[in-house]
Amino acid sequence: MSNNSLAQIGAITSMNLRNMSQRLASSIVALIGIAGVVTVLIGVLSIAEGFRAVLEISGSDQVAIVLRSGATDEMGSGLTQDQVRVIADSEHALRDEQGTVVSPELYVVVNLPLFSTGTTANVPLRGVGPQAAKLRSNFKIVEGTDFTPGKFEVVVGKGASLQFEGLKVGQQFRAGNTDWTVTGIFEDGGSVAESEVWTDATVLQGAYNRGNSYQSMRVKLTSPGAMQAFKDSLSTDPRLSVRVFSEKQYYEEQSRILVTLVSTIGKSIAILMGLGAIFAALNTMYSAVSARTREIATLRALGFGSAPVVTSVLAEALLIGLAGGVVGMIVSYIAFNGVRASTLNFATFSQLTFAFTVTPQLLVQGLVYALILGFIGGLLPSLRAAKLPITTGLREL
Incomplete structure (x- = not known):
């Protein structure tokens, strides 16, 4: 492109942008339309990002989850007491002064009302073993005390306590014909884990008539590198028929369905x-071209080429898009980032609490769009x- 063409583009574009104030109302309409689209896009995708973030931070390469062979999640799994003992005896399981760091677990769902709507939703009620807290690296009681083994007592994840009624310290709820404190x-x-309610696995077995059965077993390994050897040792043991996941792999597979669904929607x-925002932008730019018909024709008659005219109109449209994108980014970040909510985990059909997460990548996606x-x-x-x-334009009044 010649220097003359570049000079023409600069001159016409500069003049066009200086005259945008004459089209202020229509430009604002287009800007608001684009900002609204960006806000919705980032807002919805921040749901998927928040869900993904919760599951990603939940997984560890040093913790194994053992399920029945053929099961893809805890709800469809089952393990006997004898199988639990065999798994706990693995040479690859970490041991401390209290024994093997494992937690045979039972998983049921209970219906409790949501604070936001008053309607009931599924809450995970998990029976855990005495070592369960050691398998979650950041676990800590922040209010009240831990449950007493052998009693109908529970501790509640912070996320669940904020989303559901009846889950504050000292309150009771009814599940499985039992009142839980x-x-x-x-x-x-x-x-x-913060979306769950925990109790003693043995107590939960009795409340739901599950005998001595469990649904999953968590095992802390001697190191992350021991995962494959642990899998191999269980798969070759004739007493077992199980599937072994790293905790990280298990949660990644669980997140895939919902993240894909939310992102697609x-x-x-x-x-x-x-499409609506494009029509608003089209209307704005057609109005701009119509108002400048004679001006554009005069410039063309003076020797200005088509490329500078095209560039000047596109520059105005892109400036409106840029401004709308920035407004949408700011609004979506303020409105959504960190807001806590809950959604259905399709793998377990229970509610999972999470925080909307507006990442820099989402903001960039919104701006590009x-x-x-x-x-x-x-x-x-x-x-x-x-x-x-040119002749048609020059005849315009």
Whole structure:
């Protein structure tokens, strides 16, 4: 491109941008439309990002989850007392002064009302072994005390206590024909455990008539590198028929369905809303071209080429898209980031609490989408302006 062409582009674009105040109302409409699309896009995708973040921080490469062969989650699994003993005896399991660091666990769901709507939703009630806290690296009781083994007592994850009624210290709820007393609230670094209610596994077995059975077993290994050897030792043991996951792998597989679903829905909504924003941008830019018809024709008659005209119109459209994108980024970050909510975990059909997470990557995605909308909205009007016959434009009043 010659220096002359660049000079023409700079001159026309500068003049066009200086005259944007004459089209302020229509420009603001287009800007608000694009900002709204960006806000919705980032808001919906922050749900998927928050869900993914919860499950990612929940997983450890040094903790194994053992399920029945063929099971993909705890709800469809089952382990006997004898199988639990065999797994706990593995040479690859970590041991401390209290014995092997394992937790045979039982998982049921109970219905409790949500604070937000008053409607009931599924809450995970997990029976755990005495060593369960050692398998969650950030576990700590932040209010009240731990449950007493052998009693109908529970401790509640912080996330669950904020989302559901009846889960504050000292309160009771009914599940499995039993009244359970909340003795404490715990945190676990924002992990999936904070969406759960914990009790003694033996007590939960009796309350739900589960005999001596469990559904899963967590095992802390001597090191992350021992995972494959642990898998091999269990798979070759004739007394067992089990599947072994690292905790990280297990939660990654659980997150895949919901993250994909939410991301697809969010992007579909953004595309539909984006069509409306494009029409607003088109209207704005067609109005700009119509108002400048005679001016554009005069410039063309003076020797200005089509490329500078196209560039000037696109520059205005992109500036509107940029401004709308920035506004949408700011609004979505303030409105959504860190807001706590709950959603259905399709792997367990129970509620999972999480925080909306607006990441820098999501903000960049929103800004890029805004620029795309601006570009599409300005493309057709810019081409019309460039192709407008000079004689027709000069006749415009």
